[in-house]
């Protein structure tokens with residue numbers, strides 16, 4: 001290799017590096033801006049307040065956790081899809097997005113539970129599994145008076161604190177929640193679980209069997 005070639009090769013390499021740096025400096029900020037998360041939790045907290053479908057009682061609550069919890073519950077967890085009374089009452093009249101209507105959540109059933117998932121585990125089963133009321137009751141604590149520790153234990157272990165369907169046939173384990181997607185939710189951070197709990201503490205009570213507002 002002559003000195004001239006070496007220079008040319010070096011020149012090409014240097015040119016590539018300059019090009020890579022130039023492209024990176026143009027592309028990197030756009031990638032960051034596009035993912036909309038430069039401010040960490042802030043954008044999720046803001047969005048959480050925008051999408052909360054009911055009025056929130058923020059008295060004595062950690063505002064940031066309530067907003068983040070709303071984001072997790074309403075944008076990611078789809079909690080109300082199962083924890084409203086059923087598909088017919090989940091949305092207000094004329095507010096069903098699956099019908100192409102502008103979405104309107106029904107506050108009277110929001111996270112109030114009562115959806116019957118039918119005979120479980122099969123058509124002949126006498127057991128009906130029904131979603132639970134997650135709203136605060138007269139104690140002010142959500143899920144009918146659960147402490148955060150109780151809530152965290154439920155999500156992390158899947159153990160049904162109310163033991164409402166203990167007699168499922170093997171291999172089903174009736175001490176565990178069977179419909180609730182706790183195997184995924186159990187992987188959430190403590191902060192995310194805290195946020196869900198704080199949000200559930202801030203939503204209005206929906207009265208139901210054994211659930212006094």
Ligand code: HEC
Pocket residue numbers: 072073077078079080081082083117129130131132134143146151154161162176177178179180181185196
């Ligand atoms: C696929 C439907 C489904 C989704 C989605 C769902 N749940 Fe559930 N959940 C249930 C059902 C049904 C039960 C009760 C019975 C069972 O699963 O065996 C339950 C039970 C629970 C319990 C136990 C209640 C108690 O008495 O302590 C908690 C807490 C709970 N869900 C919270 C949530 C939260 C918070 C979300 C969203 C992040 C959520 N669930 C999403 C179906 C669902």
